[in-house]
Amino acid sequence: MYAWKCWRESRARFIFLLIMFTVTALLFTLQQGLEVRDGWWYFDRSEYIRNPGPTAHVVFSMILSVLWCSGFLSAVFLGATASGSEIEPGTIEYLWTRPRTRASVTWTHWSVCAAEMVAVAVVPIYLAAVLLATLTKHWDFPFLFFAPWMIVIVGLPVLGLTTLMTALRRSTSGGLIYTSGVVIVYAILRQIIIVPLHLNPPTLFAGPLVWLVNNNQFGVPPIAFPWGSLWRAVFLAAAFPLAAQYLLKRTEV
Amino acid sequence: MSEAAILTEGLGKSFGALAAVSELNLKIQPGAVYGFLGRNGAGKTTTMRMLLGLVRPTKGSARVLGLDPTRETELIRILERVGFVPQRKQLYGWATPAELVRMNKAYFPRWSDDAAARLAQRLEIPMNTAFKKLSIGNQSKVALLLALAQGAEVLILDEPTAGLDPMMVDEILRTLIEDHISQGRTIFVSSHHLGEVEQICDWVGILEGGRLLLESRLEEIRQEFRLVIASGEGLPVSTSTDLVSATTDGRFQRYVVAREAERFAAELRTHGATILEISPVGLRELFLHLVRKEDACTPGNVGAKAAPVSSFS
Amino acid sequence: MLLHLNPSSGVPVYLQLEAQVKQAVAAGALRTGEALPSTRKLAAELRINPNTVARAYQDLERDGVTRSVPGGGTYVADGLPGLLKSEKVKRLRPHARQLAVEGRQLRMTREETLKLLEEELDKLGGQA
Numbered sequence: 001m002y003a004w005k006c007w008r009e010s011r012a013r014f015i016f017l018l019i020m021f022t023v024t025a026l027l028f029t030l031q032q033g034l035e036v037r038d039g040w041w042y043f044d045r046s047e048y049i050r051n052p053g054p055t056a057h058v059v060f061s062m063i064l065s066v067l068w069c070s071g072f073l074s075a076v077f078l079g080a081t082a083s084g085s086e087i088e089p090g091t092i093e094y095l096w097t098r099p100r101t102r103a104s105v106t107w108t109h110w111s112v113c114a115a116e117m118v119a120v121a122v123v124p125i126y127l128a129a130v131l132l133a134t135l136t137k138h139w140d141f142p143f144l145f146f147a148p149w150m151i152v153i154v155g156l157p158v159l160g161l162t163t164l165m166t167a168l169r170r171s172t173s174g175g176l177i178y179t180s181g182v183v184i185v186y187a188i189l190r191q192i193i194i195v196p197l198h199l200n201p202p203t204l205f206a207g208p209l210v211w212l213v214n215n216n217q218f219g220v221p222p223i224a225f226p227w228g229s230l231w232r233a234v235f236l237a238a239a240f241p242l243a244a245q246y247l248l249k250r251t252e253v
Numbered sequence: 254m255s256e257a258a259i260l261t262e263g264l265g266k267s268f269g270a271l272a273a274v275s276e277l278n279l280k281i282q283p284g285a286v287y288g289f290l291g292r293n294g295a296g297k298t299t300t301m302r303m304l305l306g307l308v309r310p311t312k313g314s315a316r317v318l319g320l321d322p323t324r325e326t327e328l329i330r331i332l333e334r335v336g337f338v339p340q341r342k343q344l345y346g347w348a349t350p351a352e353l354v355r356m357n358k359a360y361f362p363r364w365s366d367d368a369a370a371r372l373a374q375r376l377e378i379p380m381n382t383a384f385k386k387l388s389i390g391n392q393s394k395v396a397l398l399l400a401l402a403q404g405a406e407v408l409i410l411d412e413p414t415a416g417l418d419p420m421m422v423d424e425i426l427r428t429l430i431e432d433h434i435s436q437g438r439t440i441f442v443s444s445h446h447l448g449e450v451e452q453i454c455d456w457v458g459i460l461e462g463g464r465l466l467l468e469s470r471l472e473e474i475r476q477e478f479r480l481v482i483a484s485g486e487g488l489p490v491s492t493s494t495d496l497v498s499a500t501t502d503g504r505f506q507r508y509v510v511a512r513e514a515e516r517f518a519a520e521l522r523t524h525g526a527t528i529l530e531i532s533p534v535g536l537r538e539l540f541l542h543l544v545r546k547e548d549a550c551t552p553g554n555v556g557a558k559a560a561p562v563s564s565f566s
Numbered sequence: 567m568l569l570h571l572n573p574s575s576g577v578p579v580y581l582q583l584e585a586q587v588k589q590a591v592a593a594g595a596l597r598t599g600e601a602l603p604s605t606r607k608l609a610a611e612l613r614i615n616p617n618t619v620a621r622a623y624q625d626l627e628r629d630g631v632t633r634s635v636p637g638g639g640t641y642v643a644d645g646l647p648g649l650l651k652s653e654k655v656k657r658l659r660p661h662a663r664q665l666a667v668e669g670r671q672l673r674m675t676r677e678e679t680l681k682l683l684e685e686e687l688d689k690l691g692g693q694a
Contacts, residue, residue: 001356001359001360002356004356005345005348005356008347008348008352009345009347014384017438040303089343090341090343091343091344092346093307093339093341093343094339094343094344094396094399096306096307097305097306097332097337098305098332098357098360099329099330099332099333099360099361100360102325165299210377249325252307252308252309253302253307278576286615372596393569423613426613427610427613430606430609430610430613430614430615430616431606431610434609434615434616435605435610435616449613452611452613452614452615453614453615454615455615455617471578472578475578475579476578
């Protein structure tokens with residue numbers, strides 16, 4: 001079935017991303033206690049027990065500093081094999097002559113990718129949280145528990161964008177390049193507008209992630225949750241794939 | 254009155270200014286084996302793609318099993334009952350044929366594991382080698398396997414034997430006859446292997462420049478079609494619907510007539526021609542006579558369905 | 567069954583099949599009561615359309631060369647007992663006419679044509 005095909009095809013990339021982020025997160029978690037003495041590595045748990053709160057904050061900042069992009073990376077690398085990408089290689093003649101609607105094909109792929117994206121965000125952070133809790137004997141890390149979901153919410157619009165770009169460019173590489181291009185150009189344009197004009201417009205849909213990062217910093221007062229950004233993220237997460245669905249329905253091969 | 258398995262009415266497809274298919278009228282009855290012939294680029298693949306919803310017609314209509322492929326709900330029902338081998342037999346490179354079979358099987362309740370196993374063995378397909386590592390011939394065989402074991406009522410095959418060695422072609426013919434034709438299933442096949450088409454098809458349609466030049470039962474081609482070679486100057490040609498093609502190379506005129514060759518020859522004699530030969534015409538010869546560029550071809554549809562034919566002298 | 571076909575000879579395949587079966591029966595290669603392969607099997611063996619085989623089998627039965635049994639199966643019939651002499655003559659005359667016409671067109675003498683016929687009959691052997 002097509003879902004199995006999506007999984008099988010993305011398996012290697014998924015496992016790579018999962019392992020990379022999990023190892024990073026776990027290393028960052030242990031980093032506070034690692035030291036070298038007389039040429040050997042030692043692990044010293046004392047810091048975790050003595051200062052659980054600050055230690056947790058430091059660990060969390062380090063993890064977020066790398067894992068903030070897991071949503072984007074998953075979206076781009078896992079999503080670039082959406083059904084539009086099969087047009088140029090030619091396998092689309094097989095796929096679209098199976099008795100399934102093109103919409104169900106598009107959304108099946110999207111669902112598999114979204115599930116993988118969730119796993120890549122959740123597993124490293126939750127494992128790190130469990131490890132941290134074990135080390136500090138402290139279980140109160142609310143940010144760590146909903147951090148992955150902020151990452152996912154911000155990644156889903158990019159997944160939709162990738163789905164749309166592969167449908168437009170009709171290949172995996174084309175989809176990858178165009179999605180990256182759009183994201184980069186958008187970021188640059190945004191900077192160009194902000195800096196000279198001293199504006200500070202709200203982020204399009206990355207608000208939740210920004211909020212997460214900012215709220216974790218010492219000495220910075222907590223800011224209000226950016227609900228506008230969140231709803232825009234949800235809207236785009238649905239709008240992009242729907243646009244892809246509409247485009248693919250009318251595509252001729 | 255059974256409804257046609259494949260029906261097209263004035264079917265046309267243009268890509269910008271290029272008319273790939275024009276005014277195509279096909280009526281293929283259930284159980285028929287229809288050979289769709291034509292040069293590369295004649296429009297055969299485009300026609301088949303229109304039947305399967307991969308391309309939308311710009312004119313006219315097509316129906317498969319009475320259903321309209323331009324409507325998605327009906328198209329799904331077509332795809333449940335039609336087996337398709339595309340021209341470009343590309344499947345997922347990372348998958349082995351065994352995995353591809355497992356993937357494909359899930360779509361079709363009438364899938365037959367026995368038929369699949371038998372065919373895999375007959376065609377000598379390496380079932381556990383990744384698709385991208387297979388030779389092009391083996392890749393084609395896998396595509397065939399997926400369609401032939403599906404339990405489809407109608408098979409639409411776009412050059413199924415391209416690139417295969419004669420023994421494999423033979424095995425495929427055998428499978429088509431045993432498992433499909435004998436069961437009364439419809440086959441719509443395009444092929445350049447005219448010899449094989451001649452063996453198993455009961456109908457033949459010849460497409461050129463997007464238009465159907467000729468459509469006839471093969472038995473009629475064998476029994477009635479004749480090549481008449483005559484010599485003479487300025488021979489007029491009657492507006493006979495039986496004239497399929499008329500060409501000249503200066504001194505000799507070659508006519509392919511769909512029936513009553515003797516009467517046609519007699520008519521030529523009254524204009525002072527000398528008849529040099531009246532002989533049966535095989536499918537290859539007929540095809541070449543019809544599509545050769547330097548031929549003064551008679552467009553239209555003769556043989557089984559008489560159509561207006563232009564005259565010239 | 568040892569049958570071979572010539573798809574481009576201008577003779578329809580079903581007629582070729584009929585002719586070869588009749589020849590086999592006449593030469594004794596196919597004996598009375600012997601079963602012919604099923605339509606489907608023969609078609610698959612020869613790689614031709616089953617309709618073609620079916621048509622040949624139909625004609626063979628009409629001509630009394632074979633008979634079919636209810637429940638399936640085609641068998642060689644025994645010696646056309648049901649056919650009247652007049653019917654046999656009627657069936658054979660077109661072939662005789664064709665031999666005569668061709669012989670004349672090729673400008674062979676009557677003796678040469680008759681000799682040819684005798685040679686073929688001798689080759690069949692067996693039956694008087």
